[in-house]
Amino acid sequence: xxxxxxxxxxxVAGDIPARxxxxxxxxxxxxxxxPLAPGHTLVVPKEAYERLDELPEDVAAxxxxxxxxxxxxxxxxxxxxASNVGVNNGSxxxxxxxxVHVHIVPRFEGDGGRP
Ligand code: 5GP
Numbered sequence: 399x400x401x402x403x404x405x406x407x408x409x410v411a412g413d414i415p416a417r418x419x420x421x422x423x424x425x426x427x428x429x430x431x432x433p434l435a436p437g438h439t440l441v442v443p444k445e446a447y448e449r450l451d452e453l454p455e456d457v458a459a460x461x462x463x464x465x466x467x468x469x470x471x472x473x474x475x476x477x478x479x480a481s482n483v484g485v486n487n488g489s490x491x492x493x494x495x496x497x498v499h500v501h502i503v504p505r506f507e508g509d510g511g512r513p
Contacts (some may be wrong), residue, residue, distance in 0.1 A: 403444045403446070404495060404496060404497035405497070406426075406440070406442045406446065406495060406497040406499060407444075407445075407446050407497065408444070409426070409428060410443075410444045411430055414432070416429065417427040417429040419439060419468070419472075420441070420464055420467075420468055422460065422464070423444075424442055424443060424444055424445075424456075424457055424460045424461075424463045425441065425442065425443060425444060425457075425460045425461055426441075426442055426462075426494045427439050427440065427441040427442070427464060427468055428440060428442075429501050430501070434501075434503050434511070435476075435478075435503050435504045435505065435506070435509070435511070436448075436476045436478075436504060437472045437473075437475060437476035437478065437504040438501065438502070438503050438504065439468060439472055439501075439502045440499045440500065440501060440502075441461055441464050441468065441499065441502065442461075442463050442497060442498065442499045443449040443460070443461055443494050443497075443498060445457070446496070446497040446498075447498050448496040448497065448498070449487055449488065449498065450485060450487050450498055452498075453498060454478070461498070461500060461508065465483060465500050467504060469483060469502055472502055472504055473504055476504050478504030478505055478506055479505060479506055479507045480504075480505045481502055481503060481504050481505055482501070482502075482503040482505060483500060483501065483502050483503075484500070484501050484503075485498065485499070485500055485501070486501075
């Protein structure tokens, strides 16, 4: 695996601009650059781990706490009715950035879409 910083590490470091919406010592969240819906947010551990199973337990807990806290806040901010919350875990599953990230995609009654 490459030692180059991932795109998301560069965002966390402030080297690539992004709309950061949440930050703790271990976790950051920012708006997706190509949103599937208004408010589409990515929650990431600040340190890069490629796959879910590589996340230390405490970091995984921090990521999930952020997801739980942010999901209703995002829904409220964009007046959504629900959300898809998910992880593409591995390239065959559609993971493009090799740095664990949880998608929060707001959904709206009748939007007819798929995540
Ligand atoms: P994946 O397919 O790996 O689960 O999702 C990667 C997500 O990262 C995509 O939704 C894509 O739009 C988003 N993304 C890729 N590059 C950037 C970037 O430089 N900035 C932001 N904010 N999002 C990005």
